Amino acid sequence: MQSTANSSNYQHLLSIINTESYRHSTHQEVKILDVGCGNGQLIAYLTKNLPCVQPNINWKVYGLDVVNHGVQKKGFMDETIENLSKNFSEIDWHERLTLMYDDEKWQYPDNFFDVIISNQVVEHVKNHILFFLEISRTLTMNGYSAHLFPLSDVLWEWHIHLPLVHKVKNFDFLFDNIKFLSTLGLGTFHSQTKESGISLDDWTEKHTDYLHYFTNYISYQEILKMGKISNLRTSFRYTRELYQLYLNKKMKRTPKSIYTNHNSSFILEFLSIFFLKYVASVTLFLEKKQTFN
Incomplete structure (x- = not known):
């Protein structure tokens, strides 16, 4: 079962794709790439629901993830392929899903995808320049890309539920901040130590490593x-x-x-992103389009 947050995020991405399909109505086949596909839940959700909202389009959903991120367990892609194959046996998921290293270019030809999406992935990307360039390279002309993730501007680190720790780059300072805030009862340490018996020092070191090695927050202006x-x-x-x-x-x-109202008010949109970037995830929207000759 999907968590409430994931369910809402999946619904949001589905609604974006459905909305944008009316602006790209000439497409009879649409190729979508889920970057950071993980266990394939978003792929399954879209594969099931896209034909319901737009039955006249032939939707093809692909997945990409990295082998050396450290978060997914060993062999996760084989399990993802197996699960998707059980639910959508008519699709060759060995062809649709790709595993690579995070410093590699994506193994797709230029102008291959109509849509590229991700859910809670961009804050884990090590090389954002490569990430953006590969989106640009593999998107078709007039294609678009939508990404849900927290900016570095956010005031709360949602992985370990502590304020501002993602802004600390010095490892020792980060360790001390996480440990101090955890002693105040903030974050997830107390619930996890009840389950596993892990000590505060061991838990702090583990999660300091997680933030240091496996997150890479980027700011509004950098984006x-x-x-x-x-x-x-x-x-x-x-x-x-x-x-x-x-x-x-x-x-x-x-x-x-x-x-139906995403272009309704410039002032409202500006105020929304100005305040919401400090709260949690934003929706980054990229388009490969240029009309000036």
């Missing part, structure tokens, strides 16, 4: 700069809709399958 370097239109379109979706879920309202 805009990298998008421009990569020749991609860069915005945070659909960020407000993500939080509206969270609110609707809490109030048990039916989520929207299409967004």
Whole structure:
């Protein structure tokens, strides 16, 4: 079963793809890449639900992940392929899913994908320049890319539930910050030590290593700069809709399958990203499009 957060994020990405499909209505076949596909839950969700919202389009969902990230267990991709094959046996998932090292270029030809997405991945990417350049290279002209992730501007580190620790780059200072905040009862240490009996020092060292080696937060301004370097239109379109979706879920309202007001107000959109980038995830929206001759 998906967590509430993941379920909302998946619904959000589905709604974005559905909304954008009306702007790209001439496409009879759409290739989508899920970057950082992990256990394949998002791939399964889209493979099942995209034909329901847009049955006239032939959707092909691909997945990409890295072998040397350290978070996924050994052999996770084989398990992902096995699970997807059980549910969607008509698809050759050995062909659709790719495993690589994080310093490699993606193993796809130029202009291959119509859509590239990710969920809670960008804050783990080691080389953001390579990441953006590969998005630009592998997207078709007029293709787009949507990514849900927290910026470095966020005030709360959501992996270990502590304030501001992701902003500390000095390893010793980071260790001391995590340990001190944990002694105050913040974060996940106390719940985890009840389950495993792990000591505070061991838990702190483990999670300091996690933040130091396996997260790489990037700021709002850095994102805009990298998008421009990569020749991609860069915005945070659909960020407000993500939080509206969270609110609707809490109030048990039916989520929207299409967004109709994302261009409604420049001031509202500006204020949304200005404040929401400090809260949690944003929605980065990239387009490979250029009309000036």
